[in-house]
Amino acid sequence: MASESHEWDTAEYTAELRENRLLYTSSTGAHGQIDLADIVGVLPDQGSTGHRILFVTRGAREDTKDSCGYLTSIKVNSLHELSPLPVLAELPAHLQYPEPVHIVVSTQSGTGTAQVVLENLVQPFFSYLGIDYQVHETQSAETIHQLSRSLFLEKAIAGINQTIILLSGDGGLVDIVDGFYKSTIPIQAAPHIALIPCGTGNAMASSIGLRSGPASGLVTLLRGRPSSVPIFAAHFSPGSKLVIDEGRKRSSIDSQEGSSETIIYGAVVASWGFHAALVADSDTFEYRKFGAERFKMAANDLLHPSDGSEPHRFKGKIMMGLPDHATGGQSEECIEDEEHMYILATLVPRLEKDFLISPDSKPLGGQICFLRFGVLPADEVMRLMTLAYQGGQHVQEKTVTYKEVETLHIQFKEDQERWRRVCIDGKIVAIEEGGWMKLRKEPRQLLELIKLGSERF
Template sequence: MASTQVIHTSDDECFNWDVIGHTLRCRSEQPQKEITIAFDDIICVMPKASRGETVYVLLFVQVDKNGSLDLKSPRMLLGNVKLATAPSFLSHYMWTQIPHHLCSSSSIQRSIYVVISTASGTRTGASLYRNILQPLLSYIGVFGYELHETESTQTVTELCHTRFIPRAQKQLPQTIILLSGDGGLADIIDAFHSTVKTLIVPPSIALIPTGTGNAMANSLGLLAYPATALVALLQGVTADIPTFAARFSPGANYITDEGCGRVSVAHDASDDQADSKIFGGIVASWGVHAALVADSDTIEYRKFGADRFKLAAKEILFPSNGAETHKFSGTVTLFKWDSQARNIREEILGRGEHMYVLATLVSTLEKDFVISPLSKPLDGNLWMIRFGPMSPTRALEVMTSAYQGGQHVSDKSVFYDKIEGFRVQFCEPAEKWRRVCIDGKIVAVEAGGWMEVHKESRALVNVLLLQNHTYPDSN
């Protein structure tokens, strides 16, 4: 991929262009300048009247000096260049009108929100908004949106209850441009499904990924190229986000504050007998996956970005204190359709000891980590991946093969199948081994407790994704 020279054009400059491989070379004679733009970095092309003629403003993701081609980098900028003519092979980037999900007027009554998760990933959400999103919205004529920056882990949930859900219940449309990782999206899914009991107008979420793993964004292809999520914001269509419900025995608690805090999962925490429910759209897991997510959710680990998961996994598999790799004890029961797809049957999985138990609605948990290669974007299918106790070296080999296009599911030691749900009856005396992961949130189940996960039939939240979008080939 070609790097882009950092050149800001003025209103008087107009460039001619030619193509070199998969880049667009733009040149002006007076003054003499040249800009090279990779096709993958192009966001849109906007026709503009200038001195009685039509010229074309091309907007693209631009890497600042010493930066990297990563949308999460604080060195990314919105670049623009004025072209004398528009390349025909960029016709599907042509910007002619604001899409309905970004239209807001007195007649449409659509509200538009920009929500920045300030703590996601390596904390680049604010700079991405300032350097790219804010000028992009200004260019295309989107104004009057509400801007919110998270102040705590509860901010997105509070926004749901004070703004998003009441508006949806009034049958009013809204678009949430969410600069976040999976956590912000998970908060919205859980808040809507936990609260809404009547017919609503689902909010449309434009996900601009700024997290560490970005499972949903990776699975939807929003991180395929630096500009993809921004192209989806302008050209995307809405689709339902399938969800599951994870129900827990009484006494389950969220683990907070880097493992130091406990908050009851039950909506009525005063009722010790109340069971609890969390809604998710990405993953429910127990075993090594849940443990590595829990252990790596610290400031110290987060500075390593996505590598924090690998570092935590190695410590779990190869404990630095020399202890044996833990064998997770419990009974895992699957709920699956019978061969005629008429009745749900139960199937006990394994022999009571496990290493990796994970159910997912998405294909890719982090860049290149294809946990479920048969999953299709938003198809609603829940897949189980499980393997039992094995040597840490062997387990690392299995997990590493997921980075090779999901080859781990072909390993004879790995169970991989479509399910309707599953249940875990925990047989672990120590809380450390009774931690589960629901879309990145960590829950500790009490001794002798259980977790049960089932697919939900309702979809209350939409997401913008690109359909049939092809990147240009000038040849």
């Protein structure tokens, strides 16, 4: 579809910078101020010699449906006093392709704000830029996976440059990752993917610097550049199933083309134990209404079972392949203790905006970092989790194992399926009794994510 028409203020303003604010006044006396963090960009005004400042205004209009705010603008004739602002002379290449931009709206992600973000921010953004786009709204949990395996993959194989914007959580990205990496046909043009976080945790978005809400996604669209997305492959023993429909149903995992192996490809995290259990338990309609708080609520239920018993001791054998950077090889290490509380391998530093689980990880850096601690009292587990919210201080604790790995192998020794659930980028997999999971880096790089050149952590 073509960009929809939106009304823009045609008045001309004078503006000046004062500390972290932009103060503006029109010739008719209208005035206001903009927090610099809410400025999306400054572009040449279409059809005039001035510039237009695009910014997000919050809670100032009756039709604003959500705290995401709405995109608006003012026109200024002189930038002489505004030189620190991000003035863009021309659009980046990923916004100039002949192919319409694909906007994927995940209607069920997080607290369901993606549609509002589309209407209040994204559509006005493309209206001003005059860029054609096509909206794809999810109809089920399979929609993005189906789009990936058909529309997006077909264009990539044909060598057609395309930009895909995900108004979703991490699940939208992993659906595209899994679809592309399970194809055996060579990719001729890697898609450029932009994230506008609308999920609960938004681990990848938070890790690449998109921590100030949807507006930061628009800033990155204008000023960011594509970077290859590192991927891991999680292999599962035969009989492993996806857990769907709020835990009520099981479905088969798509096989690799031409292979009987059970694999899911991911870009964020693979976990077992406490983390996987709280993600699985909180994936219900009732929990999701509470946003990111759902994780803390589920965590409390796991640490303080209603029957008054102790938290579960997760049983299994864990083996790691550690990189030897001097020789380029790796060494094997086995964790002697076979009872665990928290086991996680991640490619990103953050699982939530403020939850710095792996402070040594670099955004899109390609290192897999492993974190584990054994059975601990409930209050000690919460203390460690609190330290993760305090700049990742948990990794300095003696009870925490934290190191870079090349591979990870878990042999599960649990009788009940509930304790054999693992999390792959938000997807839950139930492992068969006596089964295993093997994790390794994926050497291929088939997708590119749009990010700013530097982030502060």
